[in-house]
Amino acid sequence: MGLPFDISYVFSFVPKLASTLLLTLGIVAGSLLSGLLFGLIAALPRLYRIPVLQQASVAYASFFRGTPILIQLFLIYYGLPELLKMAHIDVTRTPVLVFVILTYGLHTGAFVSETIRGAVMAVDRGQVEAAYALGMTGPQAFLRIAAPQALAIAVPVLANQTLALLKDTSLAFTLGVMEMSGKAQSLARITQHFLEAYLALALLYLAVAFILEKLLLAAERRLLRHERPGEASGRFRLRRGLTLRKLASGLQGGTPS
Amino acid sequence: MIRLTGIRKSFGKDDVLRGISLEVNKGEVVAIIGPSGSGKTTLLRCINFLERPDAGEIRISDLYVNCSKASKKEIHALRRKTAMVFQQYNLFRHKTALENVMEGLVVVRKMPKDAARERGVRLLEKVGLGDKLDAYPSRLSGGQQQRVGIARALAMEPEVILFDEPTSALDPELVGEVLAVIRQIAEEGITMIIVTHELGFAQDVASRVVFMAGGAIVEEGPPAELFARPKEERTKQFLRRLAPEYSI
Numbered sequence: 168m169g170l171p172f173d174i175s176y177v178f179s180f181v182p183k184l185a186s187t188l189l190l191t192l193g194i195v196a197g198s199l200l201s202g203l204l205f206g207l208i209a210a211l212p213r214l215y216r217i218p219v220l221q222q223a224s225v226a227y228a229s230f231f232r233g234t235p236i237l238i239q240l241f242l243i244y245y246g247l248p249e250l251l252k253m254a255h256i257d258v259t260r261t262p263v264l265v266f267v268i269l270t271y272g273l274h275t276g277a278f279v280s281e282t283i284r285g286a287v288m289a290v291d292r293g294q295v296e297a298a299y300a301l302g303m304t305g306p307q308a309f310l311r312i313a314a315p316q317a318l319a320i321a322v323p324v325l326a327n328q329t330l331a332l333l334k335d336t337s338l339a340f341t342l343g344v345m346e347m348s349g350k351a352q353s354l355a356r357i358t359q360h361f362l363e364a365y366l367a368l369a370l371l372y373l374a375v376a377f378i379l380e381k382l383l384l385a386a387e388r389r390l391l392r393h394e395r396p397g398e399a400s401g402r403f404r405l406r407r408g409l410t411l412r413k414l415a416s417g418l419q420g421g422t423p424s
Numbered sequence: 425m426i427r428l429t430g431i432r433k434s435f436g437k438d439d440v441l442r443g444i445s446l447e448v449n450k451g452e453v454v455a456i457i458g459p460s461g462s463g464k465t466t467l468l469r470c471i472n473f474l475e476r477p478d479a480g481e482i483r484i485s486d487l488y489v490n491c492s493k494a495s496k497k498e499i500h501a502l503r504r505k506t507a508m509v510f511q512q513y514n515l516f517r518h519k520t521a522l523e524n525v526m527e528g529l530v531v532v533r534k535m536p537k538d539a540a541r542e543r544g545v546r547l548l549e550k551v552g553l554g555d556k557l558d559a560y561p562s563r564l565s566g567g568q569q570q571r572v573g574i575a576r577a578l579a580m581e582p583e584v585i586l587f588d589e590p591t592s593a594l595d596p597e598l599v600g601e602v603l604a605v606i607r608q609i610a611e612e613g614i615t616m617i618i619v620t621h622e623l624g625f626a627q628d629v630a631s632r633v634v635f636m637a638g639g640a641i642v643e644e645g646p647p648a649e650l651f652a653r654p655k656e657e658r659t660k661q662f663l664r665r666l667a668p669e670y671s672i
Contacts, residue, residue, distance in 0.1 A: 293514035296474050300508040301528035301580065302500060311531060316518050393518045393560040 169361045176363035177370075180354055184371055187350045192375070194268060194336045194346060199329060201272030206279025213284055224280065231277030236270070236335050243270045244342055267339045275332055282324045286317035319390035326383035330376055337372075347371060425449055426584055426615070431470055431480035431491065433463075440466045441477070442639040448584065451613040455626035455647070458636035459662060464619045467636070468586050471617070472506045473499045484583055504532070507577035511589040513569040515561040521548060521572045522557040525579045533580070540579075547575040551605050567598030571605055578609065585609075587618040591625075603629075623666060627651055635659045 209227055212220035231239065244266045248258045290313045298308035340349030347368060355364035426448040433441040440463045448454050456464045469475040470491075471482060477491040484505045489498045515524050525544035529535040535543075548557055551571040561569050570590060577585050590606065591599045603625050610616060610629050620626055626633055627647040634644040635658075643656045654660045 291514075293510060293512050294516055297508070297510060297514035297516070297576075298527075300472055300474060300503060300506070301576075302503040302532040303528075304500075307531055311527070312516055319518070393520075394562050 169355075169359045172362055173360065174363070176358065176360045177367045180351070180360075180364055180367035181370065183354060184347055184350055184367055187345060187347045188371065188375070190345070191333075191336055191347045194264070194271065194339060194344075195329070195333050197268040198271030198275055198332055198336070201268060202275025202279050202328075202332070205272055205276025206283055209276060209280035210283040210287070213280070214287055227273075228277045228280055231274050232281075236274055237338050237341065239274055240267065240270050240338060240342060243273070263342050263344055267342060267344055271332060271335065271339075274335070275328060278328050279325070282321045282328070283317065286321040286324075287313055289320050290316045315390075319387070319394075322383065322387040322390055326380065326387065329379060329383065333376060333379065334372065425483075425485060426471075426617075427481075427483040428467075428471070429481040429483075431467065431482070432478045433466055433470055433475060434478060440639050441470065443480070444636075444639075444641060446634065446641065448615060448617060450583075450615055452632060453610045453616045453618065453630045454632050454634060455630035456617065456619045456634045456636060457621070457623065457626060457662075458642075462636040463639040464636045465588055468508075468588050468617060468619050471584075471586055472503050472508060474508075504580075505583045506586055507580045507582040507584075508586045508588065509570070509573050509577050509590050511592050513561070513566070513573045513593070515569055515572055515576075517561050520558045520560055521553060521564065521575075524561070524572055525576045528576065528580050543579055544575070547578050548572070550578075550608075551575045552601070565598060566594045567601045570594065570602045574602075574605055574609070578614075584615040584617060587616060587620070589619050589621065591620070591622060621666075623651070623663075635662065637662070 209224040211217075212224050244263070247266065247269075251258050294312050294316075295308050298312045303311070336346060337348035339346050340352060343349075345353075351364045351368040355361045358364070426446075428444060428446045431441050431444040432439075444463075444467055446454075446467075456467065458464050466475055470477040470480075473494065476494070480491045482489045482491060482502065484502065487498075487501055487505060489502055494502075515521075516527060519527060522541065522544045525547055526537070526540040529540035529543065530537055545554070545557060548554055551574055553568060553571055553575070556564060556568060556572075559568075561572070564572065574585075574590075587606065591602050594602060599622070603622065606616075606618070606625075607629050618626070618630070630647050632644060633647045633650045635642045635650065635654075635656075637658050643650065643654060643659045650659070651663065654663055
């Protein structure tokens with residue numbers, strides 16, 4: 168199938184695909200931000216054991232963690248307008264991108280809620296008590312003492328989720344969004360150079376993932392700078408070596424650990 | 425002056441405090457000793473409402489709180505008059521030694537940062553950590569962390585400092601440096617209530633020793649007297665087991 172392999176097509180496809188990179192990154196950024204928001208909203212009832220909302224949060228997380236994202240995209244895209252129609256809200260003119268970002272946001276939020284819950288519980292209770300003993304209010308103790316440390320604990324997991332999200336956005340083209348994967352598919356069909364198109368696509372994802380990984384690692388180090396015992400420059404060299412392996416495994420499986 | 429009256433606390437069916445009354449005068453150093461499970465730590469934590477007492481009254485100078493119906497405002501006021509030093513230090517791990525000491529001043533007391541920094545530096549120098557201002561807790565030994573904890577408590581200039589077994593988590597060779605700092609501030613006339621297992625230290629520093637068992641105060645008195653001539657059988661038993669050198 169298709170025309171014989173010609174490496175020059177790979178090079179000519181890369182800039183063409185790169186023109187849609189901004190859209191892909193936009194979906195990632197929008198989904199990540201809404202995912203963090205949904206995740207926080209879903210985590211709070213479980214952290215503070217609020218009845219009913221707590222159960223709702225568990226149901227939400229298990230649905231979005233337990234069903235394929237492709238099906239979630241279809242269910243939200245076709246199902247949400249039907250639901251809203253019952254409330255007399257017309258969303259037929261809403262751009263498809265909104266549904267895409269909403270779905271990815273809800274999907275990411277389900278994972279983020281678990282991460283936030285675990286991270287906040289991992290910050291030791293004694294420090295919060297020390298904050299209270301100093302006379303801090305509940306919100307002050309949460310924002311100044313628990314949250315910054317929870318964030319540092321959560322960043323490695325959030326980094327994995329961001330990479331997973333980046334790759335998951337390749338499914339947005341099933342709803343007709345012309346992001347990077349959609350563009351690659353159409354280029355392949357038009358030119359009949361399938362392998363070249365998907366090779367160029369893979370290269371672009373790899374490059375973006377690599378840069379994201381670096382940025383997130385820098386953020387992690389900055390947030391965890393207080394947990395470095397002694398002058399541990401040797402340890403960092405070791406960790407840098409691990410990064411590529413982590414990246415490779417992330418691109419294969421992409422399941423948040 | 426601090427006056428506790430009829431403090432009661434139970435966890436489920438377990439009566440941890442069975443109506444404790446205790447008076448501590450200004451400048452006094454009171455050591456609370458007793459077997460584990462006697463409620464001494466719970467009593468300390470009730471004073472600043474880290475545990476909410478079921479009943480009783482707490483008076484610290486001009487502030488009076490009825491425990492069973494204490495409002496948020498009253499609890500906050502109590503915490504402003506007290507400071508606590510914890511067994512596990514409980515330093516803020518994402519903040520340096522200096523930031524730990526400044527945190528309460530800046531966030532709770534709304535003190536300008538410069539003034540807070542000045543006080544923080546002075547207090548860390550006082551506890552012998554003038555060269556560790558910018559060190560994170562992860563780089564400090566247990567003894568150093570606890571001294572930061574003491575500086576953090578001193579910074580708030582409380583009416584009383586509550587020490588919850590301040591040396592129990594330390595390696596034996598680090599206990600001395602922390603006790604030396606506590607002794608030093610005791611001599612400055614700061615009111616302290618210390619829950620401790622260090623009987624020798626209690627004898628040395630405390631103006632009064634309170635022996636608790638089973639959620640009640642069994643006996644109290646000046647350390648020399650209580651250790652040398654305990655009146656109650658439970659006190660004698662405890663001292664015999666824990667410190668044979670005190671037994672008669």
